[in-house]
């Protein structure tokens with residue numbers, strides 16, 4: 001729980017409402033079905049419609065309202081300190097391909113927004129990765145040189161525009177920031193105008209990968225198509241076991257109104273202090289909206305309220321004139337080698353593709369994925385396609401892979417983690433949740449504000465890890481691959497497709 005001021009909603013969600021699209025109510029035959037209407041799915045569907053394909057975009061919830069509605073919405077080819085690492089892992093050409101594909105995505109948004117006449121608050125800004133400690137300066141200088149060698153206009157600087165001193169920063173010119181929902185809702189409207197079909201509240205529950213491919217929705221309707229794109233953030237129907245090479249994390253966001261003359265006029269990131277990301281957006285007259293993201297943690301790690309308060313305190317200390325108006329949380333997955341998986345779904349796939357593992361850089365990666373997947377499907381792959389191919393497996397992934405799998409194992413046998421369990425329902429305070437053993441099984445019990453317990457199975461329906469309670473957002477979270485469930489067990493976020501089963505507690509009635 002937290003007592004921070006402001007509304008518990010994403011600013012992007014609050015300020016851009018989209019039309020309702022009907023749930024699929026009949027069978028459908030198209031050229032390409034795109035599953036998942038976040039940034040990657042929308043961009044892919046739109047590119048394909050523009051290329052003349054008959055496209056269906058299928059979303060389990062609402063368009064651009066999942067992870068994409070809760071982003072920081074930086075549009076940048078600078079992704080932390082990636083270029084020096086990439087140069088070592090994929091060679092100079094790999095780093096050049098990465099920089100080119102990401103910078104092209106940034107430019108593409110500008111071109112498309114102009115072409116469609118979309119006011120998506122697109123602003124060109126320099127991006128910075130900075131450090132406050134002098135020990136980090138050598139690494140920043142090396143990164144600036146690697147990013148420049150990769151083709152970006154990068155330099156090492158001491159002056160950043162931030163209102164607090166830093167030891168140094170890598171500055172990359174010609175980056176951008178925008179209102180993600182204003183841009184993506186306009187793409188969806190244009191997709192519909194081009195004859196594409198968009199269906200919300202349409203959860204796809206099975207994929208038959210053949211010629212043609214067949215998808216089945218939860219309501220039992222079939223979509224027949226030549227190609228399928230699985231753009232569900234964490235890939236569902238994961239026969240290539242990509243989940244074992246993806247690590248989920250959550251981050252918290254606060255937004256605060258700032259006098260316009262205090263705007264640092266750039267995008268910023270530091271990996272110090274459990275990461276802090278800073279940008280601003282247009283707001284009222286003479287004001288800007290400061291958006292600060294940070295406090296990275298594993299889903300289910302707990303203490304979310306305290307983490308949010310730390311982030312708010314950091315914001316108040318660094319930007320004393322800022323008044324907090326909104327707060328929310330974001331989730332993403334990182335791949336074990338730091339480069340997203342975009343391309344054929346598994347080694348034998350001829351007509352099924354995926355895009356995932358954006359590592360917190362969903363905007364440029366989502367736009368890049370749309371262009372890449374559309375090009376793969378229309379038979380015109382760019383020279384950098386192989387860099388993102390999910391079928392790659394680098395030996396240097398091995399340590400990160402083992403670490404990720406060790407974490408999964410720990411949460412699968414989570415009954416040995418005493419901190420997640422209480423001895424009885426009476427120990428659970430109203431408005432909170434904990435795990436309880438009942439009848440030899442693990443129950444996830446939420447006690448509502450009236451004191452009524454609501455019990456569901458604590459075994460995640462994806463692969464059976466034990467879920468944990470998020471106190472600030474009142475949700476059950478799976479630490480293994482990031483599935484999230486409401487307190488009644490319904491799925492908020494995959495890869496889980498099925499809800500947590502209701503459970504009866506000894507001596508309680510009602511929730512079964």
Ligand code: FES
Pocket residue numbers: 460461462463464465478479480481482483494495496
């Ligand atoms: Fe995979 Fe829960 S998300 S086991």
